[in-house]
Amino acid sequence: MAENGGRRRPTIKDVAAVAGVSRGTVSRVLNGGHWVSPDALAAVNAAIRSTGYAANRHARSLVTGRSNSVAFLLTEPHQLLFEDPNFAVLLRGAADALAKLDMPLLLMVAGTAEERRRVTEYVTAGHVDGVLLISSHRDNQVVASLLHEQVPMVACGTPLGYEGKVAHVAADDVAGAREMVRHLLDRGRRHVATITGPLDTPGGVLRLQGYRDELGDSYDEELVAHGDYTRASGQRAMAELLDRRPDLDAVFVASDLMAAGALTTLAARGLAVPGDVAVGGFDDSGLAATVQPPLTTMRQPLERISAEMVRLLNEVINGQQPAAVTYPTTLIARSST
Template identity: 60%
Template sequence: MLMGPAARKPTIRDVAAAAGVSHGTVSRVLNGGHWVSRDARAAVEDAIRRTGYTANHAARSLATGRSGSLAFLLTEPHHLLFEDPTFGLLVRGAAEALAKRSMTLVLLVAGTDAEKTHMLEYVRARHVDGVLLVSSHASDPLLGQMRDAGIPIVSAGLPLASDGFVASVSVDELAGSRAMTRYLLERGHRRIAHIAGPDDTPGGRYRLQGFREEMGELFDPALVESGDYGGGSGATAMARLLTRSRDIDAVFAASDSMAAGAISVLSREGLRVPDDIAVAGFDDSGLAETHDPPLTTMAQPWAEISERMVSMLLEVVDGSPGREITLPPRLVVRASA
């Protein structure tokens, strides 16, 4: 740490001198890193560590009108934050992406109408600079209310609830679902059941659509059940499917958690996975690799999704209209199928 003889607090100009750049470059790095080369940013970050510089966030907020923080908004019941591992992966990725920019992530969970009302008041008051929306439902007016309030937003997945453009980062749900269904068909399975997510969510809608399209004439609507992406709903859906048909030879669940829930019911019924019935999921959330048996799944690039969402939201905060980014998922074959 570089300190003066009187141990004064390092300033931006000290960081600039240590990095060999202008203090304007340091300021841009501290405010999100826009229009700064990779080498210059690395030099500034190294100089910050060496000088021991810490930003005066209160002064910066007064000067820029920015809070230096983004909200991670989950509009789901609280239990899904802990039950669905995908949310944890996105939180971690977003927090790491913001930490590199000396910014803060604020976690907001709004599963009830009262919580949504309070959350909307909070973000309207500009306590955060923008919102990373990680779950949305077509029937929920919240997204439109935030847009009308001029709140910068980037959605994880194509938002279904908006009547206007909203920037988004998503995987190709449709192509991923078709690829998984095709894989199961190529393995010789024909009586394939699908446990879908909620129909008013992007994952629920597009993954079911991909499954239906790839199954073609083999599609049987009696072999489709829905859940909320959590393990308990996957177990309930699997139990219902077994009451309708005992000749199911494969199950494709729209999340790893629901796939795990389905396997728990199959095991209870004396059916072996994958010997009697194959099971596949979607997400590759960490649960898939550690499950017994390990789950065949469609992997989402979680770290890239988080980083791209943060980068784009900071662009939207700066006045960019944003855009839609679609990333390819990847088939990961493990023991369950």
């Protein structure tokens, strides 16, 4: 019997006495409420509130074989967690969704090979029930290891190379890119460049595919530069494009953060946006409305994506087959185009 400041910690026996039910009924309520009548369920929940009973998570995990926690795993350099606002939105959304399930969220960042090794060892040792995998990369050894150890997981974005094996929730990158390129063309732009994300990530690959699909025979390799989703890479890629093709009059950038970097380079070169060069981004992060000029971008429903990831992960943890969900993107027009 635990003691805390002279007060005895309430037990299942206390809850059962107040509710007027057996201890077995209380236990069934605590483990999901199966085979419990509505009246008994209401009585037990009222007794839990009145007694201040709190479940012993460690003891429950010994019985169920579960940790009752989930990992939010970001396989990117640590600085991107703080620089890219998308990750904060996904983290908050996942934490809110898990709170409704009374499950804690463990934040893990693994941007190096050694960090990924340590995280994989921790996760596969059973310290979490499942993994929300953020920013997956092609040939990701973390994914391979988790699959091998049968650790439940859900990826944010299409997991390249594992599409039929790993549950995932994604925005429609191809359609979103096509819509942005069409928007730029409809505004009279004739030399539309692009700054891609890393080509081992779903956003990098699929948004470039959408760009190519929309341009068709007009696609020109000289109008393509590559970034890594950082602001600095957007600056460098924009400079590369301008040096190579000074006649470009628009650029579709595969993330808002890289687009902010591109705007910095354009301003340094004395080019007006959108007068000389129109700029479109992707994400509609909080950053998009605050840069100058405010950025036209494709909105990803990140809150819905994170909540759906939690729902699918809970299904996989409970033995259901992996599923995939794709959400449409929405064009948000501002003054950069």
